[in-house]
Amino acid sequence: MALDKILSIGGKPGLYKLLTQTRSGFVGESLLDGKRITVGMRSNVSVLSEIAIYTLEEEVPLKEVFQKIKEKEGGNKTSISHKADKIDLEEYFFSVLPNYDEDRVYASDIKKIIQWYNLLTDNNITDFVEEKTEGEGEESAVASSEEE
Template identity: 85%
Template sequence: MALDKILSIAGKPGLYKLLTQTRSGFVGESLLDGKRVTVGMRNNVSVLSEIAIYTLEEEVPLRDVFSKMLDKENGKKTTISHKAEKIALEEYFFEVLPNYDEDRVYASDIKKIIQWYNILLDNKITDFTTEKDEEVETPSSEEE
């Protein structure tokens, strides 16, 4: 499942899988407990594929951060809890993304990223590539 079908809903814990769209919003299923929720258009909803993290040079897509975490942890859950102290969270995130902007990325953001990563792993969602990454152009023999 791609990150463009995974949602974060403000005021609700965890992550949600987009099931279907309705006239007034959409239906999502919690990746924590499997419960379904109906969310209206007025709710603040973020699609994980659209989230980026500030660095000193540019914004890095969340999928790239997750990929770096997956490499760092050898495909396992994080060695640090999202409930760890602020300093420990920042040290961990500095290992994952050394050039992140410490003034614009808060400890609460790092907590969410770690928590989301672990939820995705629990649900066996580990393919963080984009569909564009998967489309590798092969030369056509007809052009010769």
């Protein structure tokens, strides 16, 4: 499942999988407990694929940050808890994204990113960065010629 179907809803804990849209909003399913909720259009909702993290040069999409965490942790959950001390969280995040903007990325943001990453990992949603379409075409051409 891609991050464009995963939502963060203001005032609600955890993340939600978008199930369907309705006339007045949408229906989401919690990744924490599987409960379904109906959310109106007035709610503050963020799609994870649209979130970016400030760095000193540019904004890095959240999916790329998740991919860097995944590579650092070998596909496992983070070695640090989202409840760790501020300094430990910042140190960990610096090891993942060394050029993040410390003035605009707060400890609370880092906590949320770590918590979301672990929640996605628990739900086997780990395909954060799509492979390049050119590369896929070349790989499938190689695979089909090997089979012959």
